[in-house]
Amino acid sequence: MDLISGPACFPLMLVLIITMFNLSDCYDPLDPIGNISVTYDIVRWTEDGYQARITIQNYYKYRHIDKQGWELGWTWAANEVIWSMSGAFATQQGNCSAFKSEIPHCCKKNPIIVDLAPEAPPEKRLDGCCHGGLLAASAINPSNSFASFEMKVGNIRGNYTAHKPLNLTLMAPGPGYTCDEFIDIDPTTSLVIEGQRQEQVIRTWKSTCTYSTFLANNSPTCCVSLSTFYNPEVTPCNLCSCGCKLADNEAKSCIGQSSSLPYERELLQCTDHMCPIRVHWHIKKNYRKYWRVKLTVSNYNLDKNYSNWNLVVQHPGFSQQATVFSFNNTMLSTVGVPDEVALFWGLDFYNDALLQAEEKQVGSVTTEILLLKDMTSFTLSNGWAFPRRIYFNGENCEMPLPQTFPMLPNGCSREKPCNSHLSVLLLSIYLTYKTLNFWS
Ligand SMILES: *[C@@H]1O[C@H](CO)[C@@H](O)[C@H](O)[C@H]1NC(C)=O
Ligand SMILES: *[C@@H]1O[C@H](CO)[C@@H](O)[C@H](O)[C@H]1NC(C)=O
Ligand SMILES: *[C@@H]1O[C@H](CO)[C@@H](O)[C@H](O)[C@H]1NC(C)=O
Ligand SMILES: *[C@@H]1O[C@H](CO)[C@@H](O)[C@H](O)[C@H]1NC(C)=O
Ligand SMILES: *[C@@H]1O[C@H](CO)[C@@H](O)[C@H](O)[C@H]1NC(C)=O
Ligand SMILES: *[C@@H]1O[C@H](CO)[C@@H](O)[C@H](O)[C@H]1NC(C)=O
Numbered sequence: 001m002d003l004i005s006g007p008a009c010f011p012l013m014l015v016l017i018i019t020m021f022n023l024s025d026c027y028d029p030l031d032p033i034g035n036i037s038v039t040y041d042i043v044r045w046t047e048d049g050y051q052a053r054i055t056i057q058n059y060y061k062y063r064h065i066d067k068q069g070w071e072l073g074w075t076w077a078a079n080e081v082i083w084s085m086s087g088a089f090a091t092q093q094g095n096c097s098a099f100k101s102e103i104p105h106c107c108k109k110n111p112i113i114v115d116l117a118p119e120a121p122p123e124k125r126l127d128g129c130c131h132g133g134l135l136a137a138s139a140i141n142p143s144n145s146f147a148s149f150e151m152k153v154g155n156i157r158g159n160y161t162a163h164k165p166l167n168l169t170l171m172a173p174g175p176g177y178t179c180d181e182f183i184d185i186d187p188t189t190s191l192v193i194e195g196q197r198q199e200q201v202i203r204t205w206k207s208t209c210t211y212s213t214f215l216a217n218n219s220p221t222c223c224v225s226l227s228t229f230y231n232p233e234v235t236p237c238n239l240c241s242c243g244c245k246l247a248d249n250e251a252k253s254c255i256g257q258s259s260s261l262p263y264e265r266e267l268l269q270c271t272d273h274m275c276p277i278r279v280h281w282h283i284k285k286n287y288r289k290y291w292r293v294k295l296t297v298s299n300y301n302l303d304k305n306y307s308n309w310n311l312v313v314q315h316p317g318f319s320q321q322a323t324v325f326s327f328n329n330t331m332l333s334t335v336g337v338p339d340e341v342a343l344f345w346g347l348d349f350y351n352d353a354l355l356q357a358e359e360k361q362v363g364s365v366t367t368e369i370l371l372l373k374d375m376t377s378f379t380l381s382n383g384w385a386f387p388r389r390i391y392f393n394g395e396n397c398e399m400p401l402p403q404t405f406p407m408l409p410n411g412c413s414r415e416k417p418c419n420s421h422l423s424v425l426l427l428s429i430y431l432t433y434k435t436l437n438f439w440s
Helices: 006-024 421-435
Strands: 036-046 049-058 071-075 081-086 088-090 112-115 146-154 166-171 177-179 183-185 189-192 197-200 203-211 222-228 254-257 265-268 277-286 290-299 310-314 322-324 327-332 341-346 363-372 389-392
Touching: 036 146, 036 166, 081 088, 088 146, 112 146, 166 177, 166 203, 222 389, 277 389, 290 310, 322 327
Parallel strands: 222 277
Antiparallel strands: 036 049, 036 203, 049 146, 071 112, 071 166, 081 146, 088 112, 177 203, 183 203, 189 197, 254 265, 277 290, 290 363, 310 341, 310 389, 322 363, 327 341
16 A cells, blocks of 8 residues: 555545546536436316326436435426325425315425335326336336326416426435426327327426536545456555545444435445445456456445446447356447447346445455457557446446556566567467466
């Protein structure tokens, strides 16, 4: 850990600052048009208002809304009340004392709506409801990436006019999302009579909500460590990637910044990086036509399981055929991004949950990946075989500094980058032959 001391501290700080600056930009180059859209359909007029159907659709490829779930809020433009709801409920009823015979479900000027639990009784249910607020990532589970609910809005007194709700907010459940104002779009249509007739709603409004790590005010929550078969040295996560451990080395647990709720703290195993999540990339074997990587995700939280975790890895090697043994995976289509991007998540009932750490061990999920070599680009030198970028649950994982990457054992010191390309080449050829076993 001599990295942090002396003049080496300055470049480290610089990289940290640059990383934080990058994160403050809400634009994610790997999912540039990702968003959560909220569609507000006025389905029909009622005596004193209208019946509405609201649909929340997660278009983020690998960002999901996890436990505790979404909370949708807005401010009514007039004196609307919600007479009744199905598929969701308002968290507070508010002051309904002006109503005598029938009491509305919610009279608040700024209602907050949350999803029902999966156990909700049938009469409260609706298609696409009742997932306890969970919204899956669209590239992983598209059929669970939306939620919808209906409500009967009243008290707008005649004339068949409806006012767009103002100041839409989406909490997940912490901050991070910003929603546009509702705009008019073409009315939503649906097919009936076995697809022979198209019906449309009266009016449709839509708002787009986008996520920003900066707004969520999250400190980094994930870091990357590296190792190889050709160098016994492991490159650990950057010191203090997510926070610094206090001097007390005897402590059994440390307090870290929460990944989902920035105003909460979480209990972690004490480490030099203080990240709740560490991703380890190990170059395990170098065969003639293939190379093999072991990928491990470790959870250092002492009281938090990640139920629907996912991992994004950007690496040029994914342009070739890849066999992934113990994770589910897909390649993401990305435009204008130089290297291929793979998305990994757990296999159902096997490792789809990343369990919490215990006192002596961490929770972890792991897989091996066998990659076909592209002979023109594959190399073990110059850090080519290490990932370019990794995200855990959509959050960036801090990479170690390139000068700390495990080197080929060619005698070049880390401080003085080796200029002899020939020796590197010879060494990699030697290593290639030395490590051939299975595939020869
Ligand atoms: C939201 O995502 C959808 C689906 O990817 C896309 O068609 C739409 O353009 C996005 N909207 C914005 C405002 O980026
Ligand atoms: C509830 O609303 C009524 C009128 O709608 C008002 O007179 C009363 O003061 C309100 N009560 C509270 C506690 O705000
Ligand atoms: C309702 O319609 C009448 C006549 O068309 C109009 O005078 C009145 O301003 C309208 N009220 C509202 C609230 O739009
Ligand atoms: C909506 O938000 C804006 C900006 O935060 C604020 O100025 C405005 O008063 C809000 N409108 C309502 C109706 O709450
Ligand atoms: C995490 O999962 C384990 C095993 O299913 C369970 O014993 C533990 O209580 C869970 N922890 C939390 C915080 O839910
Ligand atoms: C892989 O993911 C897909 C989409 O979420 C799912 O339908 C399938 O069951 C998963 N396969 C396994 C083995 O978990």
